Structure formats: C-alpha cells, structure tokens
Amino acid sequence: MGIYAGHFQKNDGQILTAITDPSQANWIAIHAETCKMPVPEVQRCWSRFLMFQPDQKGNVPRMRLLQPNSPFVQKLLKQIPVTDGDQLTFQTYCNALSWLSKSSLETKVKGLYQTLFSGIVGKEQLRHLLHDLHPMQSCSAIDELSATFLKEVDKDNQGYISEDMFVAWVLSFSEEIVKSTLDFPIIPPNLTQIEHPTSYLSFTADIQDKEGLSDLQLVKVATEIATRKRNWRHLASKLGITEKDNFHLGNEHGKTKDQILNMLLSWHRACQGAPLPILQAALRESGNVDICNEVFHLSF
Secondary structure: OHHHHHHOOOEOOEOHHHOOOOOOOOHHHHHHHHOOOOHHHHHHHHHHHHHHOOOOOOEEEHHHHOOOOOHHHHHHHHOOOOOOOOEEEHHHHHHHHHHHHHOOHHHHHHHHHHHHOOOOEEHHHHHHHHHHHOOOOOHHHHHHHHHHHHHHHOOOOOOEEOHHHHHHHHOOOOHHHHHHHHOOOOOOOOOOHHHOOOOHHHHHHHHHHOOOOOHHHHHHHHHHHHHOOOOHHHHHHHOOOOHHHHHHHHHHOOOHHHHHHHHHHHHHHHOOOOHHHHHHHHHHHOOOHHHHHHHOOOOO
C-alpha cells in the first residue's frame, strides 16, 4: 500500500500512546476524535484488536501479526508502520481500517498494486508472485497463468505491467464486482445491535462506570476458557445472555475464543451493575473458579 501506509501511524504529529492507555476512560473517545472516526467504529476496531492480545499500553508486536501463511497478508502487514520497538499501535490500526473503509475504489486498487509489486512488473517477477500466492500449482501451470495474466493486463503488449495498467484493468470490470470485492465496512451491515452502541453519550458514561473491569482482563478470561475448552455458553447464561444472543455471536465469529470475547465485551457494555463482582460470581457459578482466581489474582 506504499505511500498510503505512511499516513497510518499518527495524526497531525500526535501519538496517542504518549497520553493515554486502555485503562483510561478516554481510550475509545480520544481515538475516535483523533482518527476522525465514529465511536461505534472505534469500539468495533478495539474489539477486533483485542484478539491480538495487546499489552498494557495497547500495542501489539508486529511479529504476532505476521503468523498467517498467506504471502499477500504478510506483504500487507509489513507495510503497516510500527513504532521503534516494532509495535503496532491501536491508533495505526484504526487509521489503516479507516483508510480501507473510506478510500475510493481507484485508491484501493492503487494500494493493492503497491502491496503486491514495487514499480513495473515483468513476466519473471509476476511468475514469482503467482507462485507465492499459489504454492501448490505446478511450474507449468504458474507459467501459463503468468502469461495469461500479462496478456490480459498488458493491452499494448509491452512485456510488463505498470500501476496505471493494473488500475485500468481492474476498473474495467463492472463497478458492482469491484466494489463487492474491495468493500470494507468497519461495522458489517448484518452486525447485531448487541455488539455495538449507537450513542456516544451512553458509551462514554458506560466506560466511566466500568473502570473496575478492563478489556484486557476480558481477553484473559476468553483465552483461558477457550484454551481449557470450558462450556462458555454456561458462563453466558450466568451473565444473563440469552440463547438468541449466543446464536448471533456464534454465526458472526467463527473461532471459539472470538465468540467468547465478543460475548464478554457485549455483556460488559450492557451491564447495569458493577461488572467485576458480577463476572467473578458468574465464573465461580459456571465451574470456572480456577480461571477467576488466576485472572483476578484471588485466593480463598
């Protein structure tokens, strides 16, 4: 994504980790204001970012993100700016997702080209890229695919592909196809109401009332329950979450840990009482006394 990624790291020179952290009540609000994003979108970003298990400052080591085997994903992640300590900040993450959400189709296609290639691409470089993307294909199949792709994009038979050629080729498809492929809403239209707030004021008040229980503690609870293969739906029941809500969460989040974390985040936002003792009681009543004691450093 090349030149575009350079804008992801900070806004007007302001680096938010220098003035706040996830334990502060303004964590979501200040990211929304600085990154020029609606509060619900920042909260959605934070719920996803939590799955990378950020540290107390809200940062994630870039190496943790480079685990996917996809060469394309690795190329993309390597272009995201990081701190001097090779950490990805939540601010950078928000800016990157905001760019993906708001940019025009042409800008996204240019970013895609810069992620895949550097400068003009010849047949040999294209062949290596296609081999990385399709490692199970034979050499002859890759050669054939490379020749076909080059012929398709290089309309004037110049023997190479440039950014302008690539952009023109992609945009030659119907707008509906291109848009459906590159569309990136931060909050998917089918997301249930339980998963994000609609009011900035109610969200801000919510955060200030819930300082006793942090999102990072919820990540630890979700991780331990998933790792130990506990019945998380039993815990959800003790927290007052209905089977209907569990069904929606199960459909929208594939991995068990993700389902548990989103269940806990949704409950935390909607909780009317003091969340910390309520969660501790629910953990004990659902057969997770050991997890409760470990996460909250309790001993009886």
